[in-house]
Amino acid sequence: MIPLPKILNVKHNYIKINGTQIHIAKAGQGKPLLLLHGWPQHWYVWRKVIPELAENYELLMPDLPGFGWSDIPKDNDFHKEKLASDIIHLIDILHLKHVGLIGHDWGGWIGFLMCIQKPELFSSYLALGIGYPFSTHPIGTLQKWRFFYQLPIATPVVGETLLKFWPQLTEWGIKQCAYQKDLWTKKELNLYSNVLQNTDRAKASSLLYRTFLTRELPVIKKYRHQTLLVPSQLLIGKNDPIINPLLFRGIKQKNLSINYIKNCGHFIPEEQPERVIKEIKELFI
Numbered sequence: 670m671i672p673l674p675k676i677l678n679v680k681h682n683y684i685k686i687n688g689t690q691i692h693i694a695k696a697g698q699g700k701p702l703l704l705l706h707g708w709p710q711h712w713y714v715w716r717k718v719i720p721e722l723a724e725n726y727e728l729l730m731p732d733l734p735g736f737g738w739s740d741i742p743k744d745n746d747f748h749k750e751k752l753a754s755d756i757i758h759l760i761d762i763l764h765l766k767h768v769g770l771i772g773h774d775w776g777g778w779i780g781f782l783m784c785i786q787k788p789e790l791f792s793s794y795l796a797l798g799i800g801y802p803f804s805t806h807p808i809g810t811l812q813k814w815r816f817f818y819q820l821p822i823a824t825p826v827v828g829e830t831l832l833k834f835w836p837q838l839t840e841w842g843i844k845q846c847a848y849q850k851d852l853w854t855k856k857e858l859n860l861y862s863n864v865l866q867n868t869d870r871a872k873a874s875s876l877l878y879r880t881f882l883t884r885e886l887p888v889i890k891k892y893r894h895q896t897l898l899v900p901s902q903l904l905i906g907k908n909d910p911i912i913n914p915l916l917f918r919g920i921k922q923k924n925l926s927i928n929y930i931k932n933c934g935h936f937i938p939e940e941q942p943e944r945v946i947k948e949i950k951e952l953f954i
Contacts, residue, residue, distance in 0.1 A: 671863050673738060674713055678723060681738075686758050692738035693731040693759070697723030700953060701765050704730045705756065707774020707798070708874060709832075709839050710861050710936075711737025714773060717942035722949060726769070731759060733776065735873025737864060747876040749775075749885060753782035760790060769953035770899075771945075773797040773938055775877065781897070788898040793952045796903045797937040797945065800916045801925070802892035818842065819878045828875035829868070836862035846935035848908040853939070897922045902952055906933030906940065 673681055679696045694712040696719050706714045712730040722728055734755055735741035742755075756779065760768060770791045772780030777799030784794055822828040831838055839862040844850045864870055901922075905912050907929045917927055933941045 674860055676716055684762055686755050689734050689742045690740045691731055696728045697726050699726045701727045702769040705772040705776025705780055707776045709865055713860055714938050718946050721946050741869040741873045745876055747880040749779050750782055753779045753786055757783055757787050767792045770794045774799055784899040785895050791899045794899045794901040795948055795952055798912055798935050803922055823878035823882050829871040832865045832871040832874055836866055839865055846910055848932050848934040897924045901925045903927045904937055906930050906937055909935045911935055
């Protein structure tokens with residue numbers, strides 16, 4: 670594995686959850702905030718919001734199982750409900766209560782499932798750049814093209830091979846999903862793509878998508894009648910090529926509000942960190 674990137678006043682710990690060693694980055698003091706990254710990234714996605722938020726909050730930024738510097742689960746189970754349970758177990762280990770929750774991309778999806786599983790744990794929830802599992806409308810045919818990138822990643826052997834041997838594809842994908850294509854330095858892009866060249870991390874990415882497409886998507890209707898009890902806000906970039914407003918038809922969750930950000934693509938914590946900081950300070954008082 671490549672060395673952990675260094676950020677001032679960020680400390681790193683490792684905690685075992687159900688036999689899997691999980692890396693967690695920590696910074697600041699105050700009200701606890703749990704921040705969950707998405708794909709193809711890791712805890713470093715929060716680097717632009719850490720300095721200001723650490724003045725008033727305790728930031729807990731784990732790498733999801735199989736990502737960043739966390740080990741891949743021995744059972745290769747990447748059901749999102751299982752990942753949600755793992756992170757809830759982490760909260761229990763840390764003896765935290767009434768936690769503020771923030772999730773981006775897959776971390777956002779997992780965050781919604783955590784709110785379903787244990788709503789009493791969370792004061793509020795801020796989701797970024799993700800759909801939600803409660804939609805009462807199926808994805809229209811004309812919108813499905815947005816998710817075609819998942820197919821090669823999910824394909825056995827193919828997905829792992831692409832991530833391991835063509836890191837430039839990961840870097841290209843990040844830039845294509847952003848409003849500002851030149852926002853990342855080459856070093857920052859390398860910190861994402863190089864980690865995914867590790868055999869276990871490449872395998873984890875493929876399993877993450879394969880599990881969703883083959884086992885979770887066919888039964889996703891089970892969430893339609895779930896009630897979101899945690900006060901929640903969802904932010905979507907208006908220029909996000911993956912998450913589109915049409916995905917949010919039929920919303921019936923009184924505790925969920927949706928807002929759109931101008932001049933922003935998919936990677937909201939890096940493209941619009943000031944907006945994320947503002948929303949966090951207003952939501953997690």
